[in-house]
Amino acid sequence: xxxxxxxxxxxxxxxxxxxxxxxxxxxxxxxxxxxxxxxxxxxxxxxxxxxxxxxxxxxxxxxxxxxxxxxxxxxxxxxxxxxxxxxxxxxxxxxxxxxxxxxxxxxxxxxxxxxxxxxxxxxxxxxxxxxxxxxxxxxxxxxxxxxxxxxxxxxxxxxxxxxxxxxxxxxxxxxxxxxxxxxxxxxxxxxxxxxxxxxxxxxxxxxxxxxxxxxxxxxxxxxxxxxxxxxxxxxxxxxxxxxxxxxxxxxxxxxxxxxxxxxxxxxxxxxxxxxxxxxxxxxxxxxxxxxxxxxxxxxxxxxxxxxxxxxxx
Amino acid sequence: xxxxxxxxxxxxxxxxxxxxxxxxxxxxxxxxxxxxxxxxxxxxxxxxxxxxxxxxxxxxxxxxxxxxxxxxxxxxxxxxxxxxxxxxxxxxxxxxxxxxxxxxxxxxxxxxxxxxxxxxxxxxxxxxxxxxxxxxxxxxxxxxxxxxxxxxxxxxxxxxxxxxxxxxxxxxxxxxxxxxxxxxxxxxxxxxxxxxxxxxxxxxxxxxxxxxxxxxxxxxxxxxxxxxxxxxxxxxxxxxxxxxxxxxxxxxxxxxxxxxxx
Numbered sequence: 126x127x128x129x130x131x132x133x134x135x136x137x138x139x140x141x142x143x144x145x146x147x148x149x150x151x152x153x154x155x156x157x158x159x160x161x162x163x164x165x166x167x168x169x170x171x172x173x174x175x176x177x178x179x180x181x182x183x184x185x186x187x188x189x190x191x192x193x194x195x196x197x198x199x200x201x202x203x204x205x206x207x208x209x210x211x212x213x214x215x216x217x218x219x220x221x222x223x224x225x226x227x228x229x230x231x232x233x234x235x236x237x238x239x240x241x242x243x244x245x246x247x248x249x250x251x252x253x254x255x256x257x258x259x260x261x262x263x264x265x266x267x268x269x270x271x272x273x274x275x276x277x278x279x280x281x282x283x284x285x286x287x288x289x290x291x292x293x294x295x296x297x298x299x300x301x302x303x304x305x306x307x308x309x310x311x312x313x314x315x316x317x318x319x320x321x322x323x324x325x326x327x328x329x330x331x332x333x334x335x336x337x338x339x340x341x342x343x344x345x346x347x348x349x350x351x352x353x354x355x356x357x358x359x360x361x362x363x364x365x366x367x368x369x370x371x372x373x374x375x376x377x378x379x380x381x382x383x384x385x386x387x388x389x390x391x392x393x394x395x396x397x398x399x400x401x402x403x404x405x406x407x408x409x410x411x412x413x414x415x416x417x418x419x420x421x422x423x424x425x426x427x428x429x430x431x432x433x434x435x436x437x438x
Numbered sequence: 439x440x441x442x443x444x445x446x447x448x449x450x451x452x453x454x455x456x457x458x459x460x461x462x463x464x465x466x467x468x469x470x471x472x473x474x475x476x477x478x479x480x481x482x483x484x485x486x487x488x489x490x491x492x493x494x495x496x497x498x499x500x501x502x503x504x505x506x507x508x509x510x511x512x513x514x515x516x517x518x519x520x521x522x523x524x525x526x527x528x529x530x531x532x533x534x535x536x537x538x539x540x541x542x543x544x545x546x547x548x549x550x551x552x553x554x555x556x557x558x559x560x561x562x563x564x565x566x567x568x569x570x571x572x573x574x575x576x577x578x579x580x581x582x583x584x585x586x587x588x589x590x591x592x593x594x595x596x597x598x599x600x601x602x603x604x605x606x607x608x609x610x611x612x613x614x615x616x617x618x619x620x621x622x623x624x625x626x627x628x629x630x631x632x633x634x635x636x637x638x639x640x641x642x643x644x645x646x647x648x649x650x651x652x653x654x655x656x657x658x659x660x661x662x663x664x665x666x667x668x669x670x671x672x673x674x675x676x677x678x679x680x681x682x683x684x685x686x687x688x689x690x691x692x693x694x695x696x697x698x699x700x
Contacts, residue, residue, distance in 0.1 A: 173543040198545040209540035211448070213455050225444040226544045270540070 126151040126278060126308040127172065132181035134167050134332075141167045143332040144181070149325075151277075152305040156323030157312035164332040165312035166206060169280050172310070173203040186277050199228055202276035206283050208267025212256035216247055216266055219255060220273050227274035237273050245269040245299060261292030268299060272307075279303065281311040285318060297322055352418040353398055357385045358411040367408070371400050385413075441546040445554025446561070449528070453562050458527075462520055462562075467569045473512050474573045477504045500581045505574075509591045510667030513570075514660065517599050518631065522623035524562055525606030526616045528555045529694070533614035538697070548694040552607070552687055559603045567596060587669035594666025597679040601659060602627060604686035611693040627659065634658035 127149040134142040142164045149155045157165045171178045172185060174194040182189065188196040211219055220238045229237050242248050245265045250258055255266060264284065271279055284300065285293045300322055303309050313319060319326050328336040357364060368377045368387060373395025380386040391397035398415050405412040453459035481503045488494035532538040541551055577583050605626060610619040636642050637655035646654070655661055659682075662675040 170539075175539055175543050195545040198543055201543070203539070203543050205536060205539040207536040209535065209537040211452070211535065211537060213452055214448075218451070222444065222448050223540065223544075226441055226541070226546055228545050 126153075126186060127310065128182075128184040129168075129172070130182045132168065132171060132183060133179045134164075134171065134176075135179045141332055142171075142178070145329070145332070145334050147327055147334060147337055149308055149310060151308055153325065154300070154304055154309040154311065154323045156319035156326045157310065157329055158314065158316065158319050158326055159312075159329035160314060163329045165329055166282055167332075168329070169203070169282050169310065169312060173201055173280055174198050175203075199274070200277045202271030202274065202279045204267045204271045204279075204281045204284055206286070208263055209270070210255045210263060210266060213254065215252055215254055216258070216269075217242070217251040219266065220269055223270045224273045229274050237275065241269040241273040244272065244302075246295070261288050261295070264288060264292070264296060265299070268296070277307060279307050279309045281309065283312055283314075285313070285315065293318075351391050351395065351397055353389050353391075353401065354380070354414075354416045354418065355387045355389055355401060356383075356413040356415075358413045360385050364410060367404070367410075368401070371397065371404065373397060373400075441550045442554040442557060445546075445551060446557035449555055449558025450561055453524075453558070458523070459562055459565075462523060463566055463569060466516065466520060466566050467572075469516060470508070470513060470570050471573065474504070474508055477508055478577070500577065501584045501587050504577065505583055505588060505591065506667050508573075509595055510663075513595055514598055514663060517595070517602055518624065518627050520566075521563065521599060521602040522606045522620045522627070524559050525603055525610055525623060526619040527610075528559060528607055529610045529690075530614045530616045530619055542697065549691045552611075552691045552694055556604065556607055556687060559607065560600060563599045563603060564596070567592065567599070584669065587667075590666050590669045590671050593671060594663055594675075597666075597676065598659065598663055601679050601682050601686075604683040604690075605630075608686035608690040608693075611690045630657065630659045632658070634661040 127147075129148070130146050132142055132145045134140075145164070145168060147155070157168070159165050170176050172183055172190065174190055174197055177191060182191070184190070185197045186200040188200070190197050211222070214222070217238060220241055221234055224234045224237045242251050245268055247262070247265055247269055250262055255263060258266065264287075268281070268284065271281065281300065285296050288296065297318070300309065300311065304324070311322065325338065326336070327334050355368065365377055365379070365387065368374065368389055371391070373391040374397065375390045375392065377390075378388045380388055389397060389401070398417055401412075401415055404410070481498075481500065484503070485498055488498065532541060542548075574583065574588055602623075606619070606623040609622045609626060610616075613619050613622070634655050636646070637648075637651045643651045656678075662678045665672050665675055
């Protein structure tokens with residue numbers, strides 16, 4: 126549905142994108158994760174035809190963005206970082222205006238606006254001026270604006286920025302409802318957001334995609350460590366040494382305040398949990414529990430984008 | 439075409455939900471009305487004083503002494519001050535509100551955007567001019583203004599205003615600051631206005647050469663307005679205004695388009 130090949134963008138001397146390539150399949154939600162200024166917005170602006178790339182190719186819904194911009198624009202819904210609202214208009218008349226300039230046929234405008242209002246939960250504020258709405262509602266009007274012409278592709282730039290937790294939840298549910306129906310690219314610098322919403326993740330840093338895959342595979346590709354905690358009912362002194370001898374184990378650390386509990390880090394693919402169980406059965410350890418810890422996306426993100434840069438919320 | 443009307447309609451609704459359009463309208467009607475009253479009272483006084491003298495009676499003419507000074511002299515100056523206030527927000531506001539990103543990612547061309555905005559502003563100016571028709575109506579009940587002169591005056595004022603709007607819109611494309619857009623527009627219009635003085639100055643005529651001086655003063659917006667006040671509609675002047683309008687809108691379209699390719 127979306128195919129991007131070696132996209133580059135220069136702002137004068139400054140390099141914003143240095144060769145980005147990726148694909149998004151129909152019905153998929155792709156998350157762009159990256160620090161501010163990494164090139165997320167630039168990529169989105171190129172995809173939506175707001176500005177051209179310096180070089181490279183972008184195909185959206187079967188049309189080249191450079192060669193057939195109007196065909197692409199008809200099929201794409203875009204929520205910029207700041208929702209583009211005419212604040213002196215009412216929600217309903219604003220959506221009607223957007224539907225018209227997006228090329229919705231005259232007869233269908235009422236139904237398009239009606240269904241966008243319903244989908245975004247805006248019916249009760251349809252007649253109010255946008256400037257009098259709360260930020261959460263304004264953001265929802267922004268999303269309604271992006272879906273009013275029933276686009277195949279949606280591009281959402283930081284759709285939950287600046288909202289309170291309840292509003293964030295509502296917006297996320299709304300975006301989740303697009304899964305399977307529309308192809309969505311969303312950008313964020315909030316890590317749990319991509320974890321919760323996206324099928325696949327692209328981590329962007331300094332104009333490059335540094336990782337692109339689903340979450341587990343991003344972790345393993347980076348040779349992150351597999352981690353488990355091991356809890357014993359009682360502590361027998363040689364157990365720590367025994368754990369360290371297992372194949373693939375890098376380190377064993379006793380956890381603070383829990384003398385019977387150890388954090389074991391091992392190489393990915395060493396199946397450390399299974400080995401611990403086998404050993405425990407064989408040697409009759411007083412084992413209470415073994416818990417596998419997933420590599421967190423925070424770790425992946427910080428490792429890829431540089432620790433000191435990763436000031437995340 | 440539909441997109442142009444959509445943009446124009448939204449533009450119009452913005453003017454008329456904000457106080458701006460009403461304020462401009464009210465100021466226009468108030469000040470033109472005031473000036474009309476003063477002219478009319480002065481004219482009435484002259485009629486009382488000289489009306490009995492058959493020689494002077496021939497010189498008294500409501501067209502020459504009320505209508506022409508008002509629409510030929512005062513209204514154009516007033517348009518120069520007020521119309522840049524109509525155009526100053528057209529393009530800068532889109533950039534400031536971030537709605538430029540919506541407009542430029544919609545399947546419409548930059549020419550449609552510029553024409554839509556221009557059409558919206560043009561309708562506002564027509565409403566303004568229509569407001570001043572009331573004074574002609576008042577005049578027609580007490581006297582017989584020459585309606586052909588009035589019609590050619592209105593055509594002239596409309597063309598002049600349409601030119602001011604096109605130049606204002608064009609300059610507003612260069613900035614995202616409304617104050618800057620206003621000041622630039624008034625400045626450029628004043629320069630275009632005073633160009634007419636060049637061919638009338640002997641020293642400038644000599645130093646520039648007569649042809650260059652004539653050329654420059656022919657560029658002046660007011661140079662082409664005079665004939666309309668005399669009830670003469672000359673296609674040469676109509677063509678001048680139309681070509682300035684087309685040129686300004688063309689430049690505006692190029693500037694808007696260039697935002698896509700920066």
